[in-house]
Amino acid sequence: MRKLSAYEINQLNKHNIDPYFLDLNSIDNKPVEYITGFAEFYGRDFIVNENTLIPRIETERIIDLAFENLPEGKVDFIDVGTGSGAIGITFAKELERKRIEYRGILSDSLDEALNIARSNIKKLKAYSLEPVTSNLFTSVSKQKFNTIFANLPYIPTSRISTLASSVKDFEPVSALDGGEDGLDLIRKLIYSTSEYLEKDGVLILEVDDTHTHKFSEEFIGWEIEIFTDLNGKNRFWVCKINS
Numbered sequence: 517m518r519k520l521s522a523y524e525i526n527q528l529n530k531h532n533i534d535p536y537f538l539d540l541n542s543i544d545n546k547p548v549e550y551i552t553g554f555a556e557f558y559g560r561d562f563i564v565n566e567n568t569l570i571p572r573i574e575t576e577r578i579i580d581l582a583f584e585n586l587p588e589g590k591v592d593f594i595d596v597g598t599g600s601g602a603i604g605i606t607f608a609k610e611l612e613r614k615r616i617e618y619r620g621i622l623s624d625s626l627d628e629a630l631n632i633a634r635s636n637i638k639k640l641k642a643y644s645l646e647p648v649t650s651n652l653f654t655s656v657s658k659q660k661f662n663t664i665f666a667n668l669p670y671i672p673t674s675r676i677s678t679l680a681s682s683v684k685d686f687e688p689v690s691a692l693d694g695g696e697d698g699l700d701l702i703r704k705l706i707y708s709t710s711e712y713l714e715k716d717g718v719l720i721l722e723v724d725d726t727h728t729h730k731f732s733e734e735f736i737g738w739e740i741e742i743f744t745d746l747n748g749k750n751r752f753w754v755c756k757i758n759s
């Protein structure tokens with residue numbers, strides 16, 4: 517029988533679900549976020565469901581990396597593979613807090629995921645963000661951004677079956693599986709990004725920790741800096757076009 521952790525009990529109570537009335541046999545390894553319908557990210561609650569990845573605490577650093585690389589003047593950004601919208605909406609709210617002017621697009625190839633991002637735009641009152649259904653950039657009109665985020669599926673296919681049940685049995689495979697070496701979509705994105713990125717802009721990627729220098733050196737014409745997550749794993753690439 518499942519034993520709830522203190523964190524899980526806290527989350528259930530916070531969302532008015534009495535743990536005492538939960539049928540623990542029927543929820544197996546279901547993540548608490550899919551039971552409550554909410555996940556915390558950067559101090560805010562985001563609506564999530566089985567069509568969206570649960571935003572991870574490790575991903576929060578991507579917001580700090582964007583602020584460390586903030587362009588001068590207005591911020592023009594896109595969050596590719598937005599899922600629940602956690603990255604793009606958080607960035608927008610933090611820009612608003614700092615009174616920085618911005619324009620932002622949230623895109624995902626999955627309509628069902630983008631609908632959850634739409635709900636979060638309303639919930640968190642980030643009304644100026646524009647949701648766009650798009651396979652990478654294919655349905656995004658030609659324009660230049662100075663900040664591009666992408667936390668795309670990056671787990672190598674052979675590793676999916678080894679993931680914890682709470683991940684592989686509950687989170688959408690379309691949010692996890694990055695192909696043979698995990699870089700299928702990231703490669704395509706990098707090759708098409710130069711058309712969308714301003715000369716001095718940044719592309720900030722979340723990647724698998726096996727995607728280290730060996731892979732980043734594959735991308736000729738880019739200067740790629742690697743940053744770790746809070747577990748010390750190589751997790752983020754901050755990419756700039758070589759001048």
Ligand SMILES: C[S@@+](CC[C@H](N)C(=O)[O-])C[C@H]1O[C@@H](n2cnc3c(N)ncnc32)[C@H](O)[C@@H]1O
Nearest residue numbers: 569571597598599624625626651652667669691
């Ligand atoms: C790892 S999840 C990340 C979700 C969210 N950005 C986060 O950090 O919590 C990857 C997301 O990319 C989306 N995705 C998968 N293939 C895509 C594609 N070809 N173009 C755009 N988005 C895609 C998935 O639907 C999923 O929402």
